[in-house]
Amino acid sequence: MAQELMPLGSLEGRLLFAVPKKGRLLQAALNILEGADIQFKRENRLDIALVKNLPIALVFLPAADIPTFVGEGRVDLGITGYDQVQEHDAGTRALARARRMSNEWDPNRGKPHGCETVLDLGFGACRLQVQVPAKGEYVEGKDLIGKNIGTSFVHLAHEYFTRLELEQEGITDPVRAEGRKLRTKIIELSGSVEAACALGVADGIVDLVESGETMKAAGLKAIDTVVETSAILIKSKAPSNPSLVELIASRIRGVITAQRFVLCQYNVPRAKLADATRVTPGKRAATVTALDEEGWVAVSAMVETKRIAPVMDELVQVGATDILVLDIHNTRSS
Numbered sequence: 001m002a003q004e005l006m007p008l009g010s011l012e013g014r015l016l017f018a019v020p021k022k023g024r025l026l027q028a029a030l031n032i033l034e035g036a037d038i039q040f041k042r043e044n045r046l047d048i049a050l051v052k053n054l055p056i057a058l059v060f061l062p063a064a065d066i067p068t069f070v071g072e073g074r075v076d077l078g079i080t081g082y083d084q085v086q087e088h089d090a091g092t093r094a095l096a097r098a099r100r101m102s103n104e105w106d107p108n109r110g111k112p113h114g115c116e117t118v119l120d121l122g123f124g125a126c127r128l129q130v131q132v133p134a135k136g137e138y139v140e141g142k143d144l145i146g147k148n149i150g151t152s153f154v155h156l157a158h159e160y161f162t163r164l165e166l167e168q169e170g171i172t173d174p175v176r177a178e179g180r181k182l183r184t185k186i187i188e189l190s191g192s193v194e195a196a197c198a199l200g201v202a203d204g205i206v207d208l209v210e211s212g213e214t215m216k217a218a219g220l221k222a223i224d225t226v227v228e229t230s231a232i233l234i235k236s237k238a239p240s241n242p243s244l245v246e247l248i249a250s251r252i253r254g255v256i257t258a259q260r261f262v263l264c265q266y267n268v269p270r271a272k273l274a275d276a277t278r279v280t281p282g283k284r285a286a287t288v289t290a291l292d293e294e295g296w297v298a299v300s301a302m303v304e305t306k307r308i309a310p311v312m313d314e315l316v317q318v319g320a321t322d323i324l325v326l327d328i329h330n331t332r333s334s
């Protein structure tokens with residue numbers, strides 16, 4: 001069914017920012033926007049939302065398409081998975097190869113601008129892995145050469161098996177490598193890829209694994225990793241408003257840092273200060289203030305959230321007292 005359209009005129013002068021429209025990255029991406037005070041109201045069924053307090057329009061797109069829109073410079077900024085950027089880049093390389101093979105190659109024609117990674121957003125971490133039936137005979141990637149592989153990541157899978165086939169055949173000459181046909185059959189699937197082996201469509205799959213629950217439930221095991229991924233902020237190489245891109249990047253960086261760190265405050269005898277600050281060196285340095293009690297100081301330092309429990313244990317051991325751990329709402333540094 002056709003989407004309702006927003007008058008294109010209302011986008012004029014606005015920076016376009018692509019956000020995943022559904023799936024695993026959507027909620028965390030919305031949290032980041034909220035933390036960066038990007039205020040908008042998304043009307044039902046509309047894939048474009050105007051930001052109220054900044055000259056920005058949000059464009060809700062499938063995560064897999066965001067690298068294309070940003071890479072071609074149609075959208076200035078985007079949140080997507082690193083895996084999706086890698087797949088898009090592998091697709092661009094495949095297209096270039098096909099054009100060279102058919103003598104259509106013109107290095108200046110239709111060359112995309114490409115996209116740049118601005119920062120890792122610290123969520124959506126998972127691995128794109130080669131998976132096979134847990135009880136089957138395949139042990140490593142090369143055992144699948146010449147077999148059927150189900151995946152949504154067809155270009156990365158193609159490059160992965162090309163590398164294995166070239167290694168097996170001892171081909172190092174790039175000209176010979178370019179002309180040859182892949183022996184492994186890559187079958188494009190758009191979802192529920194893990195069902196492909198059980199249903200006899202594929203001998204192995206290349207799909208994302210986070211907890212491993214889906215893989216285990218499908219009776220599969222991982223035998224190799226193609227890409228380690230997490231969500232990233234990407235920007236076009238030719239953004240319409242570079243200073244606004246920088247402002248947004250800086251706000252988002254602040255939100256990410258705030259999520260990754262907590263503020264740890266404690267009192268410690270001055271004689272133990274060096275030991276204590278070795279435990280909590282801070283991001284740049286710990287803040288040390290004198291206490292109104294002879295021989296004591298108060299320390300405050302940012303600590304990675306995931307390390308805070310052992311850090312508190314160590315602080316107690318070096319003689320720190322009154323240890324407090326506070327959430328950081330937001331941060332900004334140059």
Ligand SMILES: Nc1ncnc2c1ncn2[C@@H]1O[C@H](COP(=O)(O)OP(=O)(O)OP(=O)(O)O)[C@@H](O)[C@H]1O
Pocket residue numbers: 020022023024025062063064080081082083084124125126152190191208209210211229230231
């Ligand atoms: N299990 C997972 N854990 C963490 N991140 C994931 C996981 N699965 C996917 N991702 C990340 O989210 C991105 C989008 O995947 P997701 O499955 O949500 O896609 P989608 O847009 O809903 O498309 P589809 O219709 O193919 O499911 C992936 O490219 C990856 O970066």
Ligand SMILES: O=P(O)(O)OC[C@H]1O[C@H](OP(=O)(O)OP(=O)(O)O)[C@H](O)[C@@H]1O
Pocket residue numbers: 023024191192193194207208209210211212213214215
């Ligand atoms: O290792 P796990 O924690 O089990 O996560 C892995 C699953 O998550 C993703 O699918 P998702 O659930 O997003 O649905 P999809 O298959 O429709 O893409 C991915 O494609 C795997 O199937």
